[in-house]
Amino acid sequence: MFEHSIKPGDVCLDLAQGRPVHVVTDTGQTVAEWSEENNYNLLDNYGNSRFGAAGDDRVFDVVYCSNLKSKPSKTYAYPESRLGRIESEAADVGRQxxxxxxxxxxxxxxxxxxxxxxxxxxxxxxxxxxxxxxxxxxxxxxxxxxxxxxxxx
Known part of the structure; x- marks a missing residue:
């Protein structure tokens, strides 16, 4: 199993919903920083709290990629602990x-x-x-x- 951290361009699963998401950006912020700047506590979100999100988790902007007909209408800020990287690059010598x-x-x-x-x-x-x-x-x-x-x- 490869030990890579999440980066923009990765496909992950939203562990709370089991749906695939595409990582658009690394916000460069922790949950605590993002929550303060956006006046919304990510730790209070039920989906985030179920996976042990902590104030020092990195936050990524993601879009859902459910099917070919759906067009992402917005991004979602998710803590790293809510995202499970799909290691599809394992078929390509492990390069992200x-x-x-x-x-x-x-x-x-x-x-x-x-x-x-x-x-x-x-x-x-x-x-x-x-x-x-x-x-x-x-x-x-x-x-x-x-x-x-x-x-x-």
Whole structure:
């Protein structure tokens, strides 16, 4: 079983209703912070309290994805404890969608930086090696370098 945290782009189950949801954004807030800012206590919500939501849980905006005909009309703020990640990426070597997107974007940036200004590669490497995405940045840098070498042949 993979141990990934929830990220935007993930499909999860709303554990309270058993329905699939698509994670749209990480609000960057805890339940306590979100509740104070929005004047609504997420801990008082019956669906959230059933799953042990705590004040320090991260909050995500999600939309329900019930069927092909339904069009999401609004987002819902759910604590992480209410969401169960569907590990569909297990069939694809365990890489989360968000990480795949990070590698693709960084690879393109490294390629463009190398074409435009070699000094830009150094700057990009420094800022792209965020602790959470250091492995993805290294992979993207390597892929961009391989593309450059193949292009020169």
């Amino acid at each position: 969608v968000a990480n795949r997107v990070v590698v693709a974007v960084l690879e393109e940036l490294f390629e463009r930086a190398a074409k435009d200004d070699d000094g830009a590669v150094t700057v990009l490497e420094r800022y792209a090696t965020d602790v959470e995405y250091a492995d993805e940045a290294a992979e993207a840098r390597e892929l961009a370098e391989i593309d450059r070498i193949i292009g020169e042949v």
